[in-house]
Each structure stands twice: as structure tokens, then as C-alpha cells.
Amino acid sequence: MKKRSWVTMLFALTLTLTLVGCSKGGEATGTADTGAAGGDKPAEITIGTMTYGESPSNDLDSIKQLNEELNVKLDIDFYPINSYKEKVNALLASKSLPDVILIEDINDPAFSTATEQGAFWDLTPYIKDYPNLAAYPENAYENTKFQGKTYGIPRVRPLDGHESLIIREDWLKQVGMEAPTTMDELYKVLEAFTKNDPDQNGQNDTYGLSQASVSSYLMSMFGAGTTWKEQADGSLLPYWMTEEAKTALEFWNKAYVDGLISPDLPVMKSSQVKEMLIQGKAGMAIANVNEAFMFGQELKKVNAKAELKAYEIPSAPDGNKYYEQAYGSYGVFLISKLTVDEAKLKKILEVYDKTASVDGYNLVTYGVKDVDYTISEDGSIVQTEEGKNKAYGTATTAQWISGYFNKYQRAEAPDMPADVKDYNYKLIDAMTNSSVANPAAGLPVTQAWMEKGGDWQKKFVDMFTNVLIGKSSMADWDSFINGLKADVSFQQHLKDTTDSYKAK
DSSP: OOHHHHHHHHHHHHHHHHHHHHHTTSOOOOHHHHOOSSTTOOEEEEEEEEESSOOOOTTSHHHHHHHHHHTEEEEEEEEEGGGHHHHHHHHHHTTOOOSEEEESOTTSHHHHHHHHTTOBOOOTTTGGGSHHHHTSOHHHHHTTOBTTBOOEEEEEOOSSSSOEEEEEHHHHHHHTOOOOOBHHHHHHHHHHHHHSOTTOSSSSOOBSBOOOSOOTHHHHTTTOOBSEEEOTTSOEEEGGGSHHHHHHHHHHHHHHHTTOBOTTTTTOOHHHHHHHHHTTSBSEEEEOTTHHHHHHHHHHHHOTTOOEEEEOOOBOTTSOOOEEOOOSEEEEEEEBTTTOOHHHHHHHHHHHHHTTSHHHHHHHHHOSBTTTEEEOTTSOEEEOHHHHHTTOSTTTGGGGSOOOOOTTGGGOOTTOOHHHHHHHHHHHHHHHTTEEOOTTTTOOOOHHHHHHHHHHHHHHHHHHHHHHTTSSOHHHHHHHHHHHHTOHHHHHHHHHHHHHHHHO
């Protein structure tokens, strides 16, 4: 993307708004175009986000209530998770982004370049005026800053609970094994779930693990680090350049070649992992703690005796457990400067502040109380059939808001029994003790990464995938790593990142 394109668009917009203001004999506000201020006209706000299920309607009562209470007109587009990144990148390239867009990673080269060039609002001076947003944990903002500033509303999330090993408990009993606590035990369970007919149907049709494409978890659980790893000399190294990453690759390559992992791994989507578990085709997956219960509820409709349970991940070869500590958010909501003036910006922040309260979150996520959901005596959300039929839920309607901070969010789910919730709380507490933060979180994006990061990332993912499935060798992996060590630009990227880290 050429820098000139964003600058030109912004200049044209500024000129247009100025002329509108002058023609009315007053200050330029752009309200004639945005409806963000003045009179009773609602502010029209367009939002783009992902969905893990259905695409909810904009005619839901929750949206109508927000529209009326805040004097807005929300128009929300839900894009399927399996094609989300492609869709968002296409919108960015065509300069047709909505007013608010969910971005999974602001350091994505395309969006970091656009942000640097002024395409999105700097929210740093505004957040303090919105009490619910200002109450988010500090790390949620620190870890998502871009060049030291807050450009996005963090889609706030707990730090832990996203990386558990969910296992078919009934299959464990069938093959006479316990949940794995070491990598050697994990391999043996993978083998048993694949080769010992755990579903007792007399067919060789099951896999030990279902996995969607490559994941950093596959390396970090071996102690490779969370995105980056601090070295003995205080420098930072990308997790996939560590020796632990190489050990992990050897483990997963052997498991894949031995047929213990779903063969469609290179192209499998996250939704397909869930499908394989529910269809009884896989016995394990790495997923949120609460998804063991959520997926298990659907699995029981197919097989009433089936049981999914969440466990800690196994210990690495050094005897320690390693979890990737989350950023305190999963993505950020960026607000476009191409379509939003300051008055409309404040209205958008008002909407997000409202939905960052418990009541606001419940309204958007679960609908109208006592119609679409109820609250049980222990405080649990219980969805009604009517609420479910309207596609309310954490995987759908909740995806357009930033939410409120709850350490145990990934331990809870509607209709979850108290004993399961208590188990999940303790599981997350245990994970917290082994949770590893990304040392480079919140550091400025290097110039080299903005220029070449997309190419480096693609080459890494391609090589990681090809080595794991046996298409490339470990010697090819070594050549890839050595090539980066000889790449002057990449080494500058490492140096600049380390310098920023040491100066932090």
C-alpha cells in the first residue's frame, strides 16, 4: 500500500468536511454526513466483526434498545471466522472499511502501515472519559498499543484459560489410560486414540488430535516462548527461532507422519476442529477451558455417553508447563478517520462504554433478561430456547463489543453446572501459575517489520506447515533459520526490538 493513498484520502475527506462547515456558516463538524451530532438525528454507525456461528440480525431487541437509549443506528456486519482475515484485508485495500472494524492484530503489516499513516483515530486522549473502558486492566491497553499510543478499543479478555487440552474422557477410560501429564504420555494417548478403536465401532476412523492449521501453541508448550523469548544476554528472539521450537517441530512431525493428527491440518479451519470432536472423529484438541463443556453439550446430542473434559497441557521436556499468557484482549476495534469525525467518535465510544458494563454486555450477548435468558441462583446465565433461536451468544452477538473484564470468562458458559464451573476455576488458577507473557508486547513495531513482516511471516508459516506434515525436512528448517540469520533487514528487526525492550 502506498503511503500517498491514505494521505490523499484523508486530505480529501478533511477538505469535504471543511466545505460542509463553511457552507453552513459554522465550524466543520461533518454532521451532515455522519449524523453524529445536532438535533435528534441518530448517529449512523457501521461495524464490521467476526462470527463463529450464525450472522445475527440487526433487528434484535438488544440492538433496538441500544439504538433508542443512545440515539444511534447500529449497522453491524458479521463476517464468518473462516474467511475473516481475507475479508478485512479486502475492505482495507478497497478503502471501504466500516466506521469500526475488529482487527485481530494491530501489528499486522497492512494495518500497522495504515495506522502509521493516519487511517485510524488515536484514542489515547479519549479513553479516560469513558469509565467502563478506562477500568480495563492496564495490560489490555499496554499490550495493544501501537507506537506508544492507544489506537484501538481492546476486545478485553482474560489472561488465561484459552489453552487447555480438551479430551474425550470416555475414550481415555476405553483405552485404559489417564490424561497425559508429559509429552511422552501425550504421544501415547495420541497413538491409543488413533489405533486402539476408542469408539468401539470396529473401524480405523479416529485421530488423536484435531488441529486447525499451525498454531504457536504447538511450539510454546515446549518452552519456546510466547511470540518472543528473552535470551541469556537479554536480547529477544522470535519463539520459532529457538531450540525448543525445533524440538516441538520434531515431535509434531513424527505425530503427523504416524497418522495421529487430522490429515487436513494445513487447510483445516477452527470450526472444523469442533466438528471433528462432535462427530467423534478426534479425541483431543487445544481449546478454551469452557469449550469442553460447550462442545460436550453438542456431542451428547450425538452420543449420550460421550464426555469432554478440559485438562492442563502436558509438561515440556524440561519438566515445566508453559502457557501463552494472553494480551488481556483478543484483537482491537479500530475507528476509521475516513468516515468518522470527532463528534461521531465520541458517540461510538459511548456505545462501547455502555456495552463494557455487565448489564450492557449481557444485553448484547444474551438479549433481554427473562425473555432471552435468565439468571440462576448461583449467578449463571441460562439461555432460553427463544434466545438461542435468535442466535444470541458469546460466539455470535458478543463479537461486536469489547466486553468487560472477567478473569474466569473462559471457565464459564450458559447452563454450566456448579461443579463443572468450580473445576474450571481451579484449572485456570493452576494455568496462571505457568502463564508466560510476551516480553515484546506493546513495543513499537519496527520499520523493517512494517516493510517486510508480511513476507517473513508467510515464509515462516509455510515452512512450519511443510516441515510438520513432512513435505520439507528438518534440514530445510535449518536452512530457513540460517537464511534469516543472514538477512540484514531481519537482523535489524531483531536489534530494534531488543533495543526497545531494554529501554522499556
